[in-house]
Each structure stands twice: as structure tokens, then as C-alpha cells.
Amino acid sequence: MDRTVQREKLRARQEKIEARIRAACERSGRRREEVTIVAVTKYVDTDAIGDLLAAGIRHIGENRVQDALPKYNVFGQDGIWHFIGHLQTNKVKDVVGKFTYIHSLDRVSLAAEIDKRAKALGIVVPCFVQINVAEEETKFGLRPKDVLAFFAETSNMSHIRIIGLMTMAPQVDDPEEARPVFRGLREWRERIRELPYGNLAVEELSMGMSGDFEVAIEEGATFIRLGSVLVKDEEES
Numbered sequence: 001m002d003r004t005v006q007r008e009k010l011r012a013r014q015e016k017i018e019a020r021i022r023a024a025c026e027r028s029g030r031r032r033e034e035v036t037i038v039a040v041t042k043y044v045d046t047d048a049i050g051d052l053l054a055a056g057i058r059h060i061g062e063n064r065v066q067d068a069l070p071k072y073n074v075f076g077q078d079g080i081w082h083f084i085g086h087l088q089t090n091k092v093k094d095v096v097g098k099f100t101y102i103h104s105l106d107r108v109s110l111a112a113e114i115d116k117r118a119k120a121l122g123i124v125v126p127c128f129v130q131i132n133v134a135e136e137e138t139k140f141g142l143r144p145k146d147v148l149a150f151f152a153e154t155s156n157m158s159h160i161r162i163i164g165l166m167t168m169a170p171q172v173d174d175p176e177e178a179r180p181v182f183r184g185l186r187e188w189r190e191r192i193r194e195l196p197y198g199n200l201a202v203e204e205l206s207m208g209m210s211g212d213f214e215v216a217i218e219e220g221a222t223f224i225r226l227g228s229v230l231v232k233d234e235e236e237s
């Protein structure tokens, strides 16, 4: 399919998504500007990222370092890159300095490595702490029982700034079933805001994907991570 057709199809998907976001904002008394779309581009090639950027989308999310780097090498300077997937400690050196945000901080050893690499570059990396709110066996993220200890143990790491929390809701048919998980993450934010540590500025909630972003917005999402609904042709998906 040629690029012009691809771009027209993207426009159409984008318009539908915008209408849904606006409606969810209205239902919950929020402003559209409070919600940022992170386009998740793991399903598509580098050219498709060019289409997204041309369509005015600035935030690009990738979940695997190996797949992301060739794309980053082309469009790294044109967008704001978010690392959203599970991050192995030995890959941190490829992420820090390239990706502006890390959404998947979920253990002290990972925080220490990010802090070390950031310090070497003289930067501070804004991170989201991933919480496994639903306590699913198969998912990454801090268990609720480990959350407070995590913040205490990382509180002296001055080259990470924890700006928000991230969660992945269970895969369910009815997005309403994800609501308690999103609400749970918002409640964690209120608790963590009370903590006295200097590297915390916890404002953001990274939650909501293609199947459940409207519910996530109603529960306070400030970053929604949209893959298939935004980047895939409906006839294909």
C-alpha cells in the first residue's frame, strides 16, 4: 500500500480515537490536554513512525531494545521516545540517553543501573514505577507489598526522578473490569505523594491501552499507550 493511502488511513483512525478521548474526558470532567498519547510502534516499521510524526504525534513507545534502536536511529531526534517494556539490566546502557522516559521501572537493581548510567551522562531520567496492581503471576511490575520498600531503597538515587506510575490491566473482554486496577493505581499515587523522598514528583499515570483507554482516562490516566487501535489497519487487525 502506498504511503499516501497509509497516511489517510492513519488520519481516519486518529480522528476516531480523538473523538473517543474527548468523550472520555468530558464524562470525567477532565481537559483533553491532560492526556498524552504514546503511540506504541512495536507492530510497525520505521516508515510508519514517520507517518505518525507527520500526523502530529510526538510520543513514540517501544517495548524491546533491539527492535527500537534501528527506528530510533532514524527518528530519534524527531520524537520523544518512551521505553515501555520489561527492561533487562544489561540493556539499560542502550536506553538511557536515548529514550526520554522509562515506564517500566520495577526493581531496585534496575533503578540502581539507570541511576548509574544517568549519572555518567550527567542527566536525570524521568521514570514511571510499574506496579502490578492486579497481582498477576504473568506480569512484571512491583507487587503491592513491595512498593513502599522500593521507594525507600531508591530514595537516595538522585539521577532518576520518579514522575509517575504505570500499570498494565489484565486482558479482559469488558474494559469495565479493568476499572478497579486503574483506580488502584491512582490510589497508589495518592499514597506515594505523601512520601518525603527528594527524587519523587509523582504526578503522572501511564495506563490504558487500545482495549481500555477510555476507562483509564476516566480514572485519571495522563499517558495512554496506544498500539493496535492507532497503528493497525482495521481490516488487518
Ligand SMILES: *Cc1c(COP(=O)(O)O)cnc(C)c1O
Pocket (backbone or CB within 6 Å): 040, 042, 063, 084, 085, 168, 209, 210, 211, 225, 226, 227, 228, 229
Ligand atoms: C504493546 C503494548 C501496549 C499497546 O498495546 P495495544 O493493546 O496494542 O494498544 C501498551 N503498553 C505496553 C507495555 C505494551 O507492550
